[in-house]
Amino acid sequence: MRNRPIPGSSGRVRAIRTLGDPVLHAPCEPVSDFGPELARLVEDLFATMYAHRGVGLAANQIGVPLRVFVHDCPDDEEVRHLGHVVNPRPPVVDGIVLRGPEGCLSLPGIEAGTERHDHAVVEGLNVDGEPVRVEGTGFFARALQHECDHLEGIVYSDRLTGWRRARTLRTARRTPWGRGIGGG
Template identity: 75%
Template structure:
């Protein structure tokens, strides 16, 4: 068996894009260059995700508006899923709808009960442009849907309604990391 390097072990940790940054609210661009810069981006994404103790990370969360995400996420049976997807498309999201706690590295320390389907399938490409299909259930299905939302310009708070949304956005405005008006950066909605 060949030894593979641990994803992210040669990457650099990048600054996280936080809620309120317009980059999180616009659709990302398709990847067209499958060269060394893409491999470096994915390596940096893994390094950043691990440093932040996350289970998934989209490229726009580190300021790069490209359709790429990485993951290292268990499913509900504690089976580990590890990988990346370039130009992902959520092709199936079905089954039971489950409201469960959901957080985001772009909203550190916050979470809210968010409805997601219990089954999801994503199709896309690898770093070398080979087709890939990833299916997940439970927690991993939630991760796949969450990361695809990011690449479409949505964060999980966009899925919340009513009092749940009001409370989540109030908590985000009060968070220590919240961007304030007058500091040259967008404020939290």
Template identity: 70%
Template sequence: MQRRSIPGSSGRRRTVRHFGDPVLHTPCAEVTDFGPSLAELVEDMFATMYAARGVGLAANQIGVALRVFVFDCPDDLDRRHLGHVVNPRLVLTDGPEIGGPEGCLSLPGLEAVTARWDEAVVEGVRVDGSPVRVAGDGFFARCLQHECDHLDGLVYADRLGPLRHRRLRRAARHTPWAGTDRGRGRPAPD
């Protein structure tokens, strides 16, 4: 019996970009090269996500402006969802919009109540180009929407109302990571 490798076990941990870095606020390009470098990127993304104790990670969060995300996320029934999507498209959102606490590896230590649809479906391909369809509800649906937002150049703060957005930006300025990326991670002033 052949054992499958654990995602990220051969990857290297990369630096997570912080809120305010331009790469997080620019829509990502479609992947066109499905060679070994894409598989290496996905492995590095898993390694980085696990090291940071996240449940999802988009490629632009490590400075690569390509439409790729990885996930290892439970749903509301604590079922584990593990995988990756290349060139994802959010094809369906449904159910009620639910406000819930949301955090992000690019805004470590911060969270805000953010409204998300309770059901989501994402379609795309795997690193080998084969089609993939991922459906989720509850917390996992939140994760899918969050990662798709990243690839469109959005962070959850962009979904907040003006007052909550201002509060989050103010809190971000007082974090240990603010301005640690030689200017890349510094949030813009209100």
């Protein structure tokens, strides 16, 4: 029997900001108010993530420059990891570095091989201000690093170099949402 609502079930689906939007390229501010507005934001993040079939979503991706992200992501063993982190500290990463396909709801339809560590630990708070610790391996470790990057104003394409970066930005500029993206 369920005693908790499904995350996002009372949330509002919001528009996702795309590559080139200034809110995606600036570090987010720490959350200081752990009241009902934060709880609504987390619900909206879940609703928006599910509506767009993502596995994680950071607040700045819906135009809110606060240090909050949600996730519903499997690891490489298909174990589901569901939750949120407020004011995460930078992830502690270790293990091997793997280049794997990475996409982003802010770069819809585009993937690129991106290097990430195979293990990540993120510590922060929940919506009630209580400590949380999230640990991930494989695909989930990649997602944790990706969402923490968003909160620092880093989009995965910023981590690319050479032809991967050039190809990704060229592809983005050819999309209806990416016409204003500069070179580089």
